[in-house]
Amino acid sequence: MKKLFSILVLFLFLQGYSTLGQNAVLTIPDVYYCDSTTILVPVNAENLINVAAMSLDISFDTLACSFISLKNISPQFAGLLYNMIYWPQTKLRVLYSNMNGTNLPSGKLFDIELFYKTGQTSMEFLLSFCELTNPNFQIIPTTFNNGSVNNLVTITGQPQNQTVYQPETATFVVEVLGNPTYQWQQSINNGAAWNNLSNTANIQGVNMSELTIIQTSTFYDGWLFRCFITHQGCSAFSETAGLTVLPPLINQVIGLPAGWSSFSTYVNPLSTDFDEVLSTISSQLIILISGSQMYFPSQNINTLKKFDPKKGYTVKLSAAAPLTITGNMQSDKTISLPSGWSHLPVLSDCEISVSDLFGAQLTEVDMIKEIAGQGVYWPELNIITLPVLEPGRAYMVRMNSTLQITFPACN
Numbered sequence: 001m002k003k004l005f006s007i008l009v010l011f012l013f014l015q016g017y018s019t020l021g022q023n024a025v026l027t028i029p030d031v032y033y034c035d036s037t038t039i040l041v042p043v044n045a046e047n048l049i050n051v052a053a054m055s056l057d058i059s060f061d062t063l064a065c066s067f068i069s070l071k072n073i074s075p076q077f078a079g080l081l082y083n084m085i086y087w088p089q090t091k092l093r094v095l096y097s098n099m100n101g102t103n104l105p106s107g108k109l110f111d112i113e114l115f116y117k118t119g120q121t122s123m124e125f126l127l128s129f130c131e132l133t134n135p136n137f138q139i140i141p142t143t144f145n146n147g148s149v150n151n152l153v154t155i156t157g158q159p160q161n162q163t164v165y166q167p168e169t170a171t172f173v174v175e176v177l178g179n180p181t182y183q184w185q186q187s188i189n190n191g192a193a194w195n196n197l198s199n200t201a202n203i204q205g206v207n208m209s210e211l212t213i214i215q216t217s218t219f220y221d222g223w224l225f226r227c228f229i230t231h232q233g234c235s236a237f238s239e240t241a242g243l244t245v246l247p248p249l250i251n252q253v254i255g256l257p258a259g260w261s262s263f264s265t266y267v268n269p270l271s272t273d274f275d276e277v278l279s280t281i282s283s284q285l286i287i288l289i290s291g292s293q294m295y296f297p298s299q300n301i302n303t304l305k306k307f308d309p310k311k312g313y314t315v316k317l318s319a320a321a322p323l324t325i326t327g328n329m330q331s332d333k334t335i336s337l338p339s340g341w342s343h344l345p346v347l348s349d350c351e352i353s354v355s356d357l358f359g360a361q362l363t364e365v366d367m368i369k370e371i372a373g374q375g376v377y378w379p380e381l382n383i384i385t386l387p388v389l390e391p392g393r394a395y396m397v398r399m400n401s402t403l404q405i406t407f408p409a410c411n
Contacts, residue, residue: 024048024132024140026109028058028123028147032154034234035118040071040111041149048109050101050134056094057085057129058112061121065114065149067092073110076102080110091126101135116149123147152234153180159211159225159241165328166248170213172225174238180231184211187224191240194226213243221245247328252349254323254392256281256315262371262394264312264345269327272306280324284317290343310335312343312394314371333407337399344368344389344397350410351388357405366398 025046033039043058054077070082081095092112096102112123125144132140157175164170174182184206185194197206204212211227213220220243227238252267269277274295278285288295290313293303309330333347346352354377358365368377368386371394375386389395 024051024142025145026056026125026130026142027145028125030148030150032150032152033116034152035116035236037116038068039065039114039116039149041114041123041147042111043109044107045074045104045109046106048102048104048132049140050103051132051140052097052099052101052135052137053131053133054080054094054096055129055131057091057126058094059089059091059122059124059126060114060149061119062090063117064119064121065116068113068115070094071111071113072108074104074108076104077109089126093129099135114149118151120148120150120154123149151236152178153229153231153236154178155229155236155238158239159227161242161244163244163246164216165246166217167215170216170220170243170245172211172213172227172241174209174227174229176209176229176231178231180229182207182209183228183230185226185228187226187240188222190222191224196228216243216245218245218247247331249326250329252325252392254325256317256321256323258284258317258320260314260316260372262312262314262343263323263392264343264347264394265309265325266330266333266347266349266391267325267327268309268330269307269325272308274302274304274307277307277325278323281317281321284319284321286316286318288316289314310345310347312345314343314394334404336402336404337397339399339402341396341398344395346389346391346393346395347407348389348410349391351390352407353388354386356408357389358403361403361405364400364403366400368395368397371396 027044028041029044031039031041067084070080073080077096079096079098083093085091085093124146127144130142130144132142134140154177155174156177157173159172159174162170162172184197186197187194197203199206202214204214211225223243224240225243226240229236229238250267252265254263254265256263271277275282278288285297288304290304290311295302295304329349330347335345335347337344354365354368355362365377366380369375370386376383377386
């Protein structure tokens with residue numbers, strides 16, 4: 001009898017040891033679905049032996065999915081209870097109790113039924129609550145493998161807004177996992193209506209991940225683009241990207257002599273930083289003046305702050321050099337001249353006569369004179385040695401009153 005008791009104790013000990021030594025595994029796989037779909041996310045089990053109690057908390061992003069129910073619960077775990085908890089953290093809580101112990105060597109424990117909205121969410125076991133125990137209230141060692149819910153059309157890179165100068169090429173790229181099909185679309189009314197694009201001489205790649213607009217012009221300015229993507233029966237639109245086409249870049253080259261001279265421009269430069277605008281004459285530049293303000297780089301003085309293409313400048317160079325200004329042709333060619341002395345720029349790419357520039361308001365002009373030159377327009381003394389203003393130059397003008405003028409277009 002004593003021997004039989006000893007054998008029974010050893011059996012119970014080994015049984016308990018076996019339970020403690022097992023390694024149960026619960027796994028949520030990564031799943032992929034279409035937007036706006038009712039889905040099933042499985043929770044799979046391995047080596048669930050002699051489970052008397054189970055508590056699970058599973059978290060997910062409710063912006064991506066909303067909980068419906070548990071489905072296809074394993075018959076071995078009939079009577080399993082579940083509910084959603086929304087505070088302080090949103091989670092699905094699953095509870096099971098059967099003191100006789102339940103076995104599921106391998107298979108599906110249950111499916112989580114969700115309404116999948118869009119996007120991606122991880123499905124995570126919250127280990128602070130997850131626990132399996134045997135009938136002896138001993139914890140069963142368990143590995144919890146997290147998963148995720150993903151869109152079958154997973155866009156990893158969205159097309160970006162593009163700004164180009166005519167006729168530069170514009171490119172829109174969408175990056176998608178897998179091997180989907182693509183259809184680029186365009187809208188010319190700010191997204192109110194969309195049309196499928198077809199390949200043309202100027203538009204290429206309408207059924208590829210990269211759309212190219214070749215030889216852009218202002219015709220395309222303001223167009224919106226997006227890509228319609230399909231994969232395994234699912235579809236999605238990329239984000240919208242816009243195309244801005246600026247007028248073509250031009251270069252105005254102004255030859256400047258050594259010593260004092262002047263300049264102005266009919267170009268809106270790409271930058272208003274003096275170091276960039278004056279880069280082609282930086283090694284010869286001594287000082288730049290406009291009105292009472294100056295740019296004096298050797299003395300680290302800059303009261304002008306930023307380059308203004310609507311102003312004229314007096315400049316001094318140590319040696320002759322060409323000033324190249326790159327940008328767009330100025331479209332707004334109206335300036336205001338104050339009463340008294342000021343700089344007069346030439347916002348024109350052609351010569352313009354003083355009389356044509358001022359027209360009926362010519363009587364408001366007291367004097368115009370060259371900077372570091374002999375030309376003068378002085379009607380009061382009938383001195384007209386400066387009848388024409390040249391592009392690239394600036395002049396000193398003395399006005400009888402404040403006046404607004406507009407440079408006419410060249411013929």
